[in-house]
Amino acid sequence: MRSVDVARTALGNTFRSKLRTALTVVAIVIGSFTLTLTSGLGAGVNKYVDTVVGGFGGSSQMFVLSTGAADAEPTDGPAEYDPEAAASSGGMFGPGSGGGVLTDSDIETIEEIENVSAVDPMVFVSPDFIETPDGAQYDLELDVPANALGLELAAGDAPGDDGMELSIPEDWLTIFDTEDAEQVIGETVQIGISNVTGEQSTVEAEVVGVSEEALSGIGATPMPSRELNQQLNDLSMEGYEGQAQNAYTMAVVDVENIETNEQGVKDALVEEDLLGLTVEDQIGAVQGVIDAVSWVLSGFGLIALLAASFGIVNTLLMSVQERTREIGLMKALGMSSGKVFGLFSMEAVVIGILGSVIGVVLGLGAGLLGNAWLTGEGGPLGGVAGLTLFAVDPLAIIGITALIVFIAFLAGTLPAARAAKKDPIEALRYE
Amino acid sequence: MSTPVLETENLVKVYGKGATRFDALKGLTFEIHEGESVAIVGKSGSGKSTLMHLLALLDEPTSGVVALGGEPVTALKPKKVSQLRNDTFGFVFQQFFLNPNQTVLENITLPLKIAGVGKSERNRRGMEVLEQLDMADKAKNKATNLSGGQKQRACIARALVNNPTVLFADEPTGNLDTATSEIVEDILFGLHRDQGITLVVVTHDEDLAAKCQRRLMMQDGEIVTEEHGATGVHA
Numbered sequence: 080m081r082s083v084d085v086a087r088t089a090l091g092n093t094f095r096s097k098l099r100t101a102l103t104v105v106a107i108v109i110g111s112f113t114l115t116l117t118s119g120l121g122a123g124v125n126k127y128v129d130t131v132v133g134g135f136g137g138s139s140q141m142f143v144l145s146t147g148a149a150d151a152e153p154t155d156g157p158a159e160y161d162p163e164a165a166a167s168s169g170g171m172f173g174p175g176s177g178g179g180v181l182t183d184s185d186i187e188t189i190e191e192i193e194n195v196s197a198v199d200p201m202v203f204v205s206p207d208f209i210e211t212p213d214g215a216q217y218d219l220e221l222d223v224p225a226n227a228l229g230l231e232l233a234a235g236d237a238p239g240d241d242g243m244e245l246s247i248p249e250d251w252l253t254i255f256d257t258e259d260a261e262q263v264i265g266e267t268v269q270i271g272i273s274n275v276t277g278e279q280s281t282v283e284a285e286v287v288g289v290s291e292e293a294l295s296g297i298g299a300t301p302m303p304s305r306e307l308n309q310q311l312n313d314l315s316m317e318g319y320e321g322q323a324q325n326a327y328t329m330a331v332v333d334v335e336n337i338e339t340n341e342q343g344v345k346d347a348l349v350e351e352d353l354l355g356l357t358v359e360d361q362i363g364a365v366q367g368v369i370d371a372v373s374w375v376l377s378g379f380g381l382i383a384l385l386a387a388s389f390g391i392v393n394t395l396l397m398s399v400q401e402r403t404r405e406i407g408l409m410k411a412l413g414m415s416s417g418k419v420f421g422l423f424s425m426e427a428v429v430i431g432i433l434g435s436v437i438g439v440v441l442g443l444g445a446g447l448l449g450n451a452w453l454t455g456e457g458g459p460l461g462g463v464a465g466l467t468l469f470a471v472d473p474l475a476i477i478g479i480t481a482l483i484v485f486i487a488f489l490a491g492t493l494p495a496a497r498a499a500k501k502d503p504i505e506a507l508r509y510e
Numbered sequence: 511m512s513t514p515v516l517e518t519e520n521l522v523k524v525y526g527k528g529a530t531r532f533d534a535l536k537g538l539t540f541e542i543h544e545g546e547s548v549a550i551v552g553k554s555g556s557g558k559s560t561l562m563h564l565l566a567l568l569d570e571p572t573s574g575v576v577a578l579g580g581e582p583v584t585a586l587k588p589k590k591v592s593q594l595r596n597d598t599f600g601f602v603f604q605q606f607f608l609n610p611n612q613t614v615l616e617n618i619t620l621p622l623k624i625a626g627v628g629k630s631e632r633n634r635r636g637m638e639v640l641e642q643l644d645m646a647d648k649a650k651n652k653a654t655n656l657s658g659g660q661k662q663r664a665c666i667a668r669a670l671v672n673n674p675t676v677l678f679a680d681e682p683t684g685n686l687d688t689a690t691s692e693i694v695e696d697i698l699f700g701l702h703r704d705q706g707i708t709l710v711v712v713t714h715d716e717d718l719a720a721k722c723q724r725r726l727m728m729q730d731g732e733i734v735t736e737e738h739g740a741t742g743v744h745a
Contacts, residue, residue: 080624084623084626084629095611404607405609407607409624410592411566411568411595411601412595412601412620412621412624413592413596413621413624413625414592414596414624415588415589415592415593416588416589416592417589418624503568504569507607
């Protein structure tokens, strides 16, 4: 019997008892629908995390923290006083979390590490207010310039390295009495900041962009350019008596050939009591959680499929029983046991293909429609810029279909083996 | 004499063991030559069906040999035996065993489909056989809509479609009325006479048996008598 005839016959036989086949297929559809939805959900959210976190820096970059900041190891009772650690803990210039900061000597040390091409120390500044052209003043908290790449812009550009620039979030448009993001581009604002002695001074900055709030929080506060940030920092340091010691919360380090040198640089940093984290290190944890959740959800889909596979076994066992004489006839007329097995396995595969295709199509439809509704204009999650809850991953879809067809085939082997084992004489006598 | 198409040597078939042991065949040795028509006659339980199953390679003997064209088949692999059945034999069953959901043409071309013949060639040869049996107009009908005689003719068409050397007919007229029986018998013996097909008929019907050239009378697993010469009308 030719393969094409086996396939055609199997297809024909599948539709012989339509209701029974339909019910079995429905069970598989539920499983494949669930799997498509959960994997699409995982892919969608991960894709979103990728784009958001992609903004935290190029892939050749590493974020370096003082180990004190990263390892806030809990101690039993009060920790022993360590003058060196206390000195490097930046006092009023620290990030406020009480962790370690990077000093100028740390930065020099990092610069000397092999394969490090550039070091960009980052400082947090705490300005007092922002003043609009009409003279109104508002509280101001600034983001760090290193996050600029992660900005989702509604209008204009991200603040650059040079120039006294900043971006403002979309909901700050009200302070300019406008709803049109384009209109505030080019507006000039004053930013006020106090130095260590409490004296206030102002700098002028230009609004170059309007940001949307991303799920990561980037874009929810105004973001200065590097130059503006540095200027503000310098102003805040004015009047500091004694040896002014710069303190940085972290440094962005460019590493040459990060794939090969990543571990080397990290090891060198550890020796200096510093911690290097790549973008992957940071998003890895987030995506790990998302993956875990989507795997758990997929687990439910697999359970549904497991139940459905028993449906296939049941359906085909009934079919084998009903067609005992037909099987006997085929064997008497010279069909080998192998081909009989193939024919019935093929019927299981046909059921599997039907169920998986219908389920995948329904799952994709539901996922894409749901995504459009939830994250679209006016949807419950419409306010989160760039959010995707569902993405089509062709590989995953092919994988799901293949998995279901394979499960269907496995389920079909028991009935098919039973059909193949039938003795033609007994089968032809069967009433 | 030519090589016998089928021969057996000391053919024994035993069912069960110990107290339930039943000797269905007790050492049969005979030959069937090409172009012969042979009737295996006996009451139910005489072992005639068992013998036919062994001859048709549907079952394996407990001991003894079945040879096809001078070659013993006992040692062959199941797959090879299946292929031999498909190539060499045609089967006509008392209960027809037609698939009610399929058309007559689909039903009768099943042996070709199993043999791996392409669809257009299958249909061509199927139509040829149907025309030969005056059934061409029923080709597209569902098998379930046929009368008893038509069903048996379809069954014969199926048996003939692969040009078999030997045609096995198991009570071919068992389910038919007298008039239809005669038509079917005419067809079978016509094939035997005109195409030289070897005919092995299993029956308890004396009239049908009488039309065969040779009759093997079976009783309790043994051939008790062997008669030669057709006594029927188609001598």
